[in-house]
Structure formats: structure tokens, C-alpha cells
Amino acid sequence: MTRRDMRRRDIRLKHLAVLAAVTALLTSPVQAHAAPSGHTYHVAHRGSDHAPGTQVSPLRTIGACLDRVRPGDTCLVHQGTYREQLTPPSGTKDAPITIAAYGDGPVTVDGTERVTGWKDAGGGLIAANTDLPPDPDFNAVFLDNARAAEGRWPNSGADPLNTTWAEADTTSTDQHIDDTDLPAADWVGATVHLWAGSNPWAQQTGTVTATTPGKLDFKGGNYRCPPLCMGNQTYRNYYLVGSKAALDQPGEWYYDKAAHRLYMVPPKGGIAGHTVTAKHRLWGVDLSGSSYVTVRGLNLWGTSLRTGKSSTGVMVDGLRATYISEFSTLPMPPDSDLAIDPFEGHIVASRILDSGVQILGTGNTLKNSEIAQSAGDGVLVRGTGNTVTNNYIHDVGWMGSYTPGIEINGNGHTVTRNTIRRTGRAAIDTAWQLNGTEFHDNRIAYNDMSEAMRTSRDGSPFYVCCSLNGSGSSIDHNTSHDADGQVGFYVDNYSGKFSLHHNVAWNTGSRGTFFNGHTGPSIGNQDHNSSYGVGINGNSVLLSGATDASGSYISNIVGPKPITATQTGNPLPVVRSNLISDKPGYTDAVNGELWLTPGSPAIDAGEVVDGITTDTLGAAPDQGAYEYGAPVWSSGCDLPGCQQRVRHGNWSATASDGTDASVTVDGDINSRWTGAAPQAAGQSLTVDLGESKTFGRLSLDAGRDTSGQPYGFTVSVSGDGMHFGEPLARASGRSFTQDAVFPRQTTARYIRITLTASGPAPWVVNDIRLYGDGPDAASTLQAEQATTVRGAERGTAATGVLGSGDRVAFRKANLRGKHLTARLDSACPQGTRSCSLQLRLDAPDGPLVGVVPVAGGGDWQERSVTLKREVTGTHDLYLVAKDAAQVAALDWLTIRP
Structure with missing residues (x-):
């Protein structure tokens, strides 16, 4: 046995021995939790706050439960939406208070309340008299359980990270904007949002003080000029929000804080049959005065959670929080919040x-x-x-x-x-x-x-x-x-x-x-x-x-x-x-x-650095982040959605103007394609992925030069490169990267991006990327990032040894291939006739599509097999160990054509 082989063996044994300690913080939230000692109260919508709180006679609100609990007690909350603020008392270190979803369906703490009493307000608007308790800067409105945009000019799409900006004329000055495109309206009191300057590394807001056609004055903003200011600068981006004059699209809203009146442009067909809610509680779970509290398995909607400066021993596990914070202004932090002058x-x-x-x-x-x-x-x-x-x-x-x-x-x-x-x-x-x-x-x-x-x-x-x-x-x-x-x-x-x-x-x-x-x-x-x-x-x-x-x-x-x-x-x-x-x-x-890879000049070419180059294989440390021959570590979480990027393969692209567009799909963010003429509706790029891929979002990266960003585009797909259907997604905005989101997962080989608007400069594309709703099995699926690992511990790289019946699972993996490759370290006992890893779809005992034989002994090795048939579509993917108490530790796997 060579020195490198001996060292590999020692590292492998050490790695497998410490997996449990390394991953103590990464325990899956779906594991069983031991019930603390103390009283358990049940909460359900069918209950009454005067009930005893048993499963048969539950309480109705979580707040009623929190009024009763003492250290060591638990509130088990049954499915439903609870529009209340949770402010639990403190437990103790040995007897925490627990608030947990019971497990019979989603439990949502909702920070919004329904807005009713809508009446015609003239000018195509409706209005409702309502008090919105938060500071007006933090108001948020939802239409049919989706974020409704505050009225703004210019209009923008639904994605606030894909925003559309107006561009001021070069005659603008520090607190004055000239823009011939600015609509004639009374903008006084509106918020002007600035992304402007020679090198705008932050954004600012101000308040409009005067307007005339094509001009406005404002106060605020411009704290560093240059590089953060309006005027004759490289970047002169802005938009207006917080004005009734901006209401011109269905779903847009404006709140008159003096009159306590909410205005909205109604959906097409009117407000009947639609639900409008508005934010009422900033902190749906307020633990600012609490310690030793466990919150497990709750959803938050339109609100957030906080602990406080004196909080200790709080555990928040399995939270799903959406639309947690909304605001429209960027004020200077108060001096009391600053740690320095x-x-x-x-x-x-x-x-x-x-x-x-x-x-x-x-x-x-x-x-x-x-x-x-x-x-x-x-x-x-x-x-x-x-x-x-x-x-x-x-x-x-x-x-x-x-x-x-x-x-x-x-x-x-x-x-x-x-x-x-x-x-x-x-x-x-x-x-x-x-x-x-x-x-x-x-x-x-x-x-x-x-x-x-x-x-x-x-x-x-x-x-x-x-x-x-x-x-x-x-x-x-x-x-x-x-x-x-x-x-x-x-x-x-x-x-x-x-x-x-x-x-x-x-x-x-x-x-x-x-x-x-x-x-x-x-x-x-x-x-x-x-x-x-x-x-x-x-x-x-x-x-x-x-x-x-x-x-x-x-x-x-x-x-x-x-x-x-x-x-x-x-x-x-x-x-x-x-x-x-x-x-x-x-x-x-x-x-x-x-x-x-084998033969890399980085192998054994590094120097020893105390505390850094540990677990070295071979004669010297390797250069770079991964030690050759050791398990490949991965980063990121193991929850659904954490792995989304579609593997880049042999992609190609052609432009409708006949220019070479290959750099748009070379995987390098710095290479750039530029159209032959100023933007015009109908110009297009067609991408051939080389094989069918499943995706739910396309990102078009136009680099950091705003002059060539597309003013709007659609995305359509095809199976043969000739017949493209109606657009499935569209994007608009002026951000560095724009995203076209599909209504559902789409499988196609060809993609066409078509401009929908004109612009003064040719459009540019630096990089096109695709993302799915789950992992692409053609990518390297790291075992420690699996959605589920049963029977073994996760490590920073690979799993522990899987025994018969143990499994690794990836949720909603996108599959298209017939060759499985797995990198594993055999633990199958010498002399055992057979050990294996079985590839199954949709369940641990689902259809068997492939078997990886595992021979006794060995080191980290790649094993490839041809599947029983080509597997396609989106499936839960299971790799199940069989035939021995110890079969193998798994590093990663791929499924490719």
C-alpha cells in the first residue's frame, strides 16, 4: 500500500467516524421530536378559548394557549390560518415553552387583515376606509394572496428585483430632475427612489416638493455626491411611488394616510370575487421579551419573527416565512442605532x-x-x-x-x-x-x-x-x-x-x-x-x-x-x-x-498552512479548495428549492440579425454579445440546449452596463427548433439580470427570446442561465445535500455508511438519461457475494430502474451503470442500500444521457 493509499484510508476512517458530530446542527426538521415534560395544549379553529385545550376540546387561538402555558408546556397548533400576534412568555433552560405545528396541515400566522367596504372612487378607482396600523412606510397590500404593487411611475413588472427605471436627462441637478418622459401630474408628496451617480453602490429616497411638466424638485437623497447623486452622472435612474397620480394598472394601490383611505385600481371585471388584505402586524411572532422558547413548523405570511437583545435559548426550526418586510423609503438610520459617529x-x-x-x-x-x-x-x-x-x-x-x-x-x-x-x-x-x-x-x-x-x-x-x-x-x-x-x-x-x-x-x-x-x-x-x-x-x-x-x-x-x-x-x-x-x-x-481531475498540476503542489491544510492526502497539500481523492464537499442547504440551477451542457445560440451569439451560452459572465441594431420588437435569440432540459425560470444577464439591457422580452420553447408556441413567460425592467418565470416546469430543447419593446441602443446578453423547481440530475447531486438521508449521518462531504434499507433521496429531481454514475466508498465486507445501491423512483420501494454493484473494500471510486431504461421527467429520486449491514458511503451521483 502506497503512502497516499494509507493516508486515504486513514482519512476515510476518520471522516466516517466524525460525521455525526459534524452534522449535529443539520438535523432534518421532519425528524421526530421528543415531547418536553409539561402540559400539552391543542389549538384548532373548531375550538373555543374557554375549552380545556385537549385534542378533543381544543383552544381556538394560539394567544389563548400562550396565556396558559408555563415552562415546559407545549402549544400544538392544528392546520389553519391564524391572524394574531404571538407573544409567548419565557420558558427555562431545562423546560422551554414550545409552539409547534401539529402536523395535520400548514399552520400560518398571517400578519394581514381583510379590507372590505370597497366603493367607486371615480376615475377608474375604488376605495375603502381602513386604518393600517403600521407606520405608513411599512404598508403592504395583497390581492388574491399575491403581492400588490404600490402605484408607481414608470410601471414595472411583478418582480421587485426586476424593476423598471426612468432615466433623468443630463440637465438634472442634485435635487432636481429633468425628464421629458415624466407625465404631467401633481407629484408633490410622492417618494422619489434614486439609483443614481457615477458609481451607485446604494439607493436613496427623497420627497417631491414641486412639479411642472417634465420637471420635479425633491428633498432628501444625495448623501454622497459623487458617487451617489442625481445630476449629470453616468447613472440617472429613478422612479416615483406613493402618489395617487401613479395609479393606472390593475392591482396598484395608494394609501392616503391623512384620510385613512386605501385606493386601488380594481382587477379587470371589478373587485367582486377578489380578496384584498393589508398588513397589520410587523411581528407575527414577537419573541423580543422571551427566552427559552421553541417555535417549530410554522408559516408566516405578510409578517415576520424577532427575538430581542436579552433573548437566549430561542430555537426557530422549520419556519416558512413569506413577504416578511415591506417599506417604501430609505431614511438615514437614527443616531441611536449607530455604533460609530x-x-x-x-x-x-x-x-x-x-x-x-x-x-x-x-x-x-x-x-x-x-x-x-x-x-x-x-x-x-x-x-x-x-x-x-x-x-x-x-x-x-x-x-x-x-x-x-x-x-x-x-x-x-x-x-x-x-x-x-x-x-x-x-x-x-x-x-x-x-x-x-x-x-x-x-x-x-x-x-x-x-x-x-x-x-x-x-x-x-x-x-x-x-x-x-x-x-x-x-x-x-x-x-x-x-x-x-x-x-x-x-x-x-x-x-x-x-x-x-x-x-x-x-x-x-x-x-x-x-x-x-x-x-x-x-x-x-x-x-x-x-x-x-x-x-x-x-x-x-x-x-x-x-x-x-x-x-x-x-x-x-x-x-x-x-x-x-x-x-x-x-x-x-x-x-x-x-x-x-x-x-x-x-x-x-x-x-x-x-x-x-487526475493529472492536475495542483495535486501535491501546495504548502502546509497550520490549521488550514488538514487531512492532506499524498506528499503535500493540494492547491485549491478540494483535496484530490477525498470526498467533495458542498455548500448550501438541503431543503427543497436549495438546488435549482440547470446543468450547462453543449449549448449554442443564434441571433435573428445573423451575428454570432455563441458567447451568450458559453457560461462566462464577462463575455458579451451585442445586437447589430438598436432594440426593436421582434429581434430574437434562439438557444439550442443540445438535449431536452426541464426548467421553470430563465435568467438573462446583461452585465453591469445599463445601456444595453433589454426593455422587455418574451420566452417561447420548442421541441424541434422549428415550431415555437405562444410565449410562456415574459420579463420587463432595466435590472442587470432579468428573469422570465414560467407558470410551471417546462421541458424543451430549444428556447427563443424575443424582444417586445424598442430601445435606443442594441441589446446585450452576457449570460443565459436556466433554473428548475428541483435539482437537475445531470448535475452532480451531492449526497449531503439530499432532501432526505435515512439510516446514516450527513457530513460536510458525503454520507456515513449506508446499510441495507438505508437511503438517500432527492425531491423533485429533473431526470433525462440512462447512465448512472455514483462516487462511493465501499464498506461491503470482504467475501460478501453482493452489495448494491438501488436506484428507485418516487418512493423507497418505487420502480427499480438501476442497480450499482458494490464490491468489497476499496477507496472513493466512481461506479457507472446503464439503467434498465431511460428515465425522464420530474421524480423523487431514491438510492437505497441493499444486501449487507454496511454497504457504502456515498459522495455524489449523476444521471446523464
């Missing part, structure tokens, strides 16, 4: 502390939850020692301040295994204005961050600012990709002592990681064993502008572009043992599979 640039921190699901205090946990649809934060974690793990956070931060998917303030937090997708700016961020300069002992690991920076042009999915001391913090094993900013991982403006390692970035613009000294110090920052792929055209790692970069250290990096570090400080920055190559031996760079 106030100045006008702090406008970027607007709304961070009053939005999102909020995990404040000490020792609280949010896990196994889906957080979606927020004008501000997805999650705010603040205080000390809190945990945010295994959550799916998406479609947040659309108002364009620094509100991210997860905002981290404080010390000692653990933020792991989260998938954060479609954010206005960063996926993970910290605000030094609110946090102060300390940021020590935080662990940020195994998070997947993508589709960030939808409403800003200068930032990154992972963003640190400013002057922070990151001592003891580790940012490791994260993936950052498919984002419209400039960088994958960004440590900005004088921050130091941040340790980055084993991170992966691709399709992030100009750089993989950026340490920005910005005419100040950037001390002790490190990046080791990270991998950078396609879609980076500047530096793999850049440390620049530092007056003092003492102790900086960059090593064992694999990337396509050079590494540059300002040589200042004592000791000088160290840059060594890195591989800069366009052929590093990645498995599949276009699809972000940056692990190494």
Missing part, C-alpha cells in the same frame, strides 16, 4: 435593523427554514453566539440599501449551510455603522451565494465593510457565483485579520477575492486553498491600495488570473505556492465543479 454615508445602512427575520440576543438558533420576499434583510443576526444554519433565503433586499440575505452583527456567531439566492445587494454582509469595528470569532462556512447584486454595481455576494477587526473569524468552504457585482468575496475599506480559506468563486466579474486597503491599512488578511473559475477577468485575488498590509498571506490558490498584493508593511505580504492557469484540471469549470 454619524455621517451622511450611513444612508447605506437604512432599514437593516427594522426588517427581516431577526435573531438577536445570545445563543439563539434559526435552522431548516425558508425566508423569502423582503424589501430589506432576509435574516438579521445580532448579538453574541447565535446560529443560523441550513436555511434557504431568497428574493430579498430589493429596495437597494445594504440589506442582505443575512446581515451579521456581533461576535461568536455560526452561519453555516445556507443557500442565499436573488438578493438586491450582498448575500452575506456586515454593517460596521451598526456593528462597530469588532467582528471576532464568527464562523461563516458552507454557504452557497448566487444571483446577488441585483440592485447595485459595486459589491459582492460576501461583503465586509469597514474598518472591521475579524480576529478569530473564519470564512471557509463557501461558494459565490453568478452575481452581477465585481467580486466573489470582498473585504473592503481598512478591514483586517480576516481568514478566508477553501472558498470557491466563479462568474463574479473582475475578481475572485478583493482585500481593499483603499488608502488605509489592510492588515493580516489571508486567503488559502481557494479555487476560482470562469467569469473572472481581473485578478483571482487582489490586495490593493493598502498603506499597511503587514501579515497578509495568500497561498495554495488555483485561479485563471494573476494574484496581486500591495507590497507594504512589516512583514511584507506573502504570495506563494499558487497555480495561475487556464488549464488547472478542474472537473467542469462552467458548472462550478472546480474539484481536481
Whole structure:
């Protein structure tokens, strides 16, 4: 046995032995929970608040239950919608109070109330007299259980991350807008929302003070001019909201706060038969005064959840929160919220502390939850020692301040295994204005961050600012990709002592990681064993502008572009043992599979870094984020929806104008196709996927230059490339990336994108991406990201050993293929005649479509078999172990043609 083989064996045994400890925080919410000692009360709509609260005679409201509970007691809530605010008392460390869904159907805490009494208001409007309790800036209205847009000009689509902007004329000045397209109306009192300046890295709002045809004056905004101001700037984007004059589309609304009157443009055919609700409760679950409370399995609609500064021991598990925060203005944070002396640039921190699901205090946990649809934060974690793990956070931060998917303030937090997708700016961020300069002992690991920076042009999915001391913090094993900013991982403006390692970035613009000294110090920052792929055209790692970069250290990096570090400080920055190559031996760079293949020059080419290069195989550590021969680690959550991107294959594209459009589907966000003439309705791109794929959303990335963004388009599909049906999806807006969402999963080989509007410049496309409702089985399905793992523990890479009857399952996988490949480590006893892994569809005992024989002994190996038949469509996918008490540990699998 060679030294490498012996080391592989030792690592394998060690890996399998520690799986349970590694994954303690990632327990699935569907597992059985032991009932705490104490009294159990039942709540159901059929009950009465005067009942005893038994299952036979339940209480009617959750609030009535909370009035009765004492430490150790439980409220079990039966299916239904509960329009109330939950404010539980505290339990104790040994006897927490529990609020949990019973399990007989969804339990929704709804923060809205129905609006009735609609009457004709003239001018095509209807109105209802109603009091909306929240601050008017936080109003939200829903029509037939969908978000209704506040009236605005210019009109925009339903997706607030795909917004449509007006563009001011170049004669505009700081607080004056000239726009020949501005409709003549009384806009006084309206909110003007600005995304303007020479380099607009944040958005602002002001109030219109005067209007004349084609002109308006406003107060507010313009806190940094340049780069954040109106006037004759590179970017002059704005829209108007909060005015009755803007009501011109069905479903749009305006609230007259002085008259307490809600106006709406009714749906076509009138309001009869439709339901309108409006937000009444900001915090549907208010734990700001509670400790030692468990909240499990609840849904939130139109409201949010918070703990408080003194909260401890709160566990939030399996929350599904939708439309958690809505607001229309971006005010300067009050001085009382700031951790450092106030100045006008702090406008970027607007709304961070009053939005999102909020995990404040000490020792609280949010896990196994889906957080979606927020004008501000997805999650705010603040205080000390809190945990945010295994959550799916998406479609947040659309108002364009620094509100991210997860905002981290404080010390000692653990933020792991989260998938954060479609954010206005960063996926993970910290605000030094609110946090102060300390940021020590935080662990940020195994998070997947993508589709960030939808409403800003200068930032990154992972963003640190400013002057922070990151001592003891580790940012490791994260993936950052498919984002419209400039960088994958960004440590900005004088921050130091941040340790980055084993991170992966691709399709992030100009750089993989950026340490920005910005005419100040950037001390002790490190990046080791990270991998950078396609879609980076500047530096793999850049440390620049530092007056003092003492102790900086960059090593064992694999990337396509050079590494540059300002040589200042004592000791000088160290840059060594890195591989800069366009052929590093990645498995599949276009699809972000940056692990190494046999013969890669990165194997055994790294140096030893204490605390970083552990579990090394071979003569020396490998360069890059993945050790060759070891299980391949993955990032992100294991909940439904966490895996969506369709695997990029042999795609091609043709343009209706005859130009070469191949770069639109080359998987590189920096390559660009430009149309031959200014935009006009009917111009099109046709994409051939090479084989049929199943998808539910198309993203058209037009890069960070707003001049070529499409003004609107439709998407139609075809099976043969000749016969295209009616458009199945459409998009409009002026955002960097625009999404066309299909009403249902669609399977097709050919896609046609057709412009629906004219524009002054040719349209541009940098990248076209597809997303499904579930994982694409042609991609590498990581076993530790399976929706269900039964009979073995999940690890950071692979599962533990599966025994007979144990299984791994992927929910709603999109299948089209007949060849199964699985990477596994056999545990089948020597001399056993047969061990196997069975591939079954839709159930553990569902149709058997393939068997992978597992021979005794061995190391991590890929095993490929031909299935009994080609499998197509969307199925729950089960891999079931058979024939022995120990069969194999599973790393990943694929199903391909």
C-alpha cells in the first residue's frame, strides 16, 4: 500500500467516524421530536378559548394557549390560518415553552387583515376606509394572496428585483430632475427612489416638493455626491411611488394616510370575487421579551419573527416565512442605532435593523427554514453566539440599501449551510455603522451565494465593510457565483485579520477575492486553498491600495488570473505556492465543479498552512479548495428549492440579425454579445440546449452596463427548433439580470427570446442561465445535500455508511438519461457475494430502474451503470442500500444521457 493509499484510508476512517458530530446542527426538521415534560395544549379553529385545550376540546387561538402555558408546556397548533400576534412568555433552560405545528396541515400566522367596504372612487378607482396600523412606510397590500404593487411611475413588472427605471436627462441637478418622459401630474408628496451617480453602490429616497411638466424638485437623497447623486452622472435612474397620480394598472394601490383611505385600481371585471388584505402586524411572532422558547413548523405570511437583545435559548426550526418586510423609503438610520459617529454615508445602512427575520440576543438558533420576499434583510443576526444554519433565503433586499440575505452583527456567531439566492445587494454582509469595528470569532462556512447584486454595481455576494477587526473569524468552504457585482468575496475599506480559506468563486466579474486597503491599512488578511473559475477577468485575488498590509498571506490558490498584493508593511505580504492557469484540471469549470481531475498540476503542489491544510492526502497539500481523492464537499442547504440551477451542457445560440451569439451560452459572465441594431420588437435569440432540459425560470444577464439591457422580452420553447408556441413567460425592467418565470416546469430543447419593446441602443446578453423547481440530475447531486438521508449521518462531504434499507433521496429531481454514475466508498465486507445501491423512483420501494454493484473494500471510486431504461421527467429520486449491514458511503451521483 502506497503512502497516499494509507493516508486515504486513514482519512476515510476518520471522516466516517466524525460525521455525526459534524452534522449535529443539520438535523432534518421532519425528524421526530421528543415531547418536553409539561402540559400539552391543542389549538384548532373548531375550538373555543374557554375549552380545556385537549385534542378533543381544543383552544381556538394560539394567544389563548400562550396565556396558559408555563415552562415546559407545549402549544400544538392544528392546520389553519391564524391572524394574531404571538407573544409567548419565557420558558427555562431545562423546560422551554414550545409552539409547534401539529402536523395535520400548514399552520400560518398571517400578519394581514381583510379590507372590505370597497366603493367607486371615480376615475377608474375604488376605495375603502381602513386604518393600517403600521407606520405608513411599512404598508403592504395583497390581492388574491399575491403581492400588490404600490402605484408607481414608470410601471414595472411583478418582480421587485426586476424593476423598471426612468432615466433623468443630463440637465438634472442634485435635487432636481429633468425628464421629458415624466407625465404631467401633481407629484408633490410622492417618494422619489434614486439609483443614481457615477458609481451607485446604494439607493436613496427623497420627497417631491414641486412639479411642472417634465420637471420635479425633491428633498432628501444625495448623501454622497459623487458617487451617489442625481445630476449629470453616468447613472440617472429613478422612479416615483406613493402618489395617487401613479395609479393606472390593475392591482396598484395608494394609501392616503391623512384620510385613512386605501385606493386601488380594481382587477379587470371589478373587485367582486377578489380578496384584498393589508398588513397589520410587523411581528407575527414577537419573541423580543422571551427566552427559552421553541417555535417549530410554522408559516408566516405578510409578517415576520424577532427575538430581542436579552433573548437566549430561542430555537426557530422549520419556519416558512413569506413577504416578511415591506417599506417604501430609505431614511438615514437614527443616531441611536449607530455604533460609530454619524455621517451622511450611513444612508447605506437604512432599514437593516427594522426588517427581516431577526435573531438577536445570545445563543439563539434559526435552522431548516425558508425566508423569502423582503424589501430589506432576509435574516438579521445580532448579538453574541447565535446560529443560523441550513436555511434557504431568497428574493430579498430589493429596495437597494445594504440589506442582505443575512446581515451579521456581533461576535461568536455560526452561519453555516445556507443557500442565499436573488438578493438586491450582498448575500452575506456586515454593517460596521451598526456593528462597530469588532467582528471576532464568527464562523461563516458552507454557504452557497448566487444571483446577488441585483440592485447595485459595486459589491459582492460576501461583503465586509469597514474598518472591521475579524480576529478569530473564519470564512471557509463557501461558494459565490453568478452575481452581477465585481467580486466573489470582498473585504473592503481598512478591514483586517480576516481568514478566508477553501472558498470557491466563479462568474463574479473582475475578481475572485478583493482585500481593499483603499488608502488605509489592510492588515493580516489571508486567503488559502481557494479555487476560482470562469467569469473572472481581473485578478483571482487582489490586495490593493493598502498603506499597511503587514501579515497578509495568500497561498495554495488555483485561479485563471494573476494574484496581486500591495507590497507594504512589516512583514511584507506573502504570495506563494499558487497555480495561475487556464488549464488547472478542474472537473467542469462552467458548472462550478472546480474539484481536481487526475493529472492536475495542483495535486501535491501546495504548502502546509497550520490549521488550514488538514487531512492532506499524498506528499503535500493540494492547491485549491478540494483535496484530490477525498470526498467533495458542498455548500448550501438541503431543503427543497436549495438546488435549482440547470446543468450547462453543449449549448449554442443564434441571433435573428445573423451575428454570432455563441458567447451568450458559453457560461462566462464577462463575455458579451451585442445586437447589430438598436432594440426593436421582434429581434430574437434562439438557444439550442443540445438535449431536452426541464426548467421553470430563465435568467438573462446583461452585465453591469445599463445601456444595453433589454426593455422587455418574451420566452417561447420548442421541441424541434422549428415550431415555437405562444410565449410562456415574459420579463420587463432595466435590472442587470432579468428573469422570465414560467407558470410551471417546462421541458424543451430549444428556447427563443424575443424582444417586445424598442430601445435606443442594441441589446446585450452576457449570460443565459436556466433554473428548475428541483435539482437537475445531470448535475452532480451531492449526497449531503439530499432532501432526505435515512439510516446514516450527513457530513460536510458525503454520507456515513449506508446499510441495507438505508437511503438517500432527492425531491423533485429533473431526470433525462440512462447512465448512472455514483462516487462511493465501499464498506461491503470482504467475501460478501453482493452489495448494491438501488436506484428507485418516487418512493423507497418505487420502480427499480438501476442497480450499482458494490464490491468489497476499496477507496472513493466512481461506479457507472446503464439503467434498465431511460428515465425522464420530474421524480423523487431514491438510492437505497441493499444486501449487507454496511454497504457504502456515498459522495455524489449523476444521471446523464
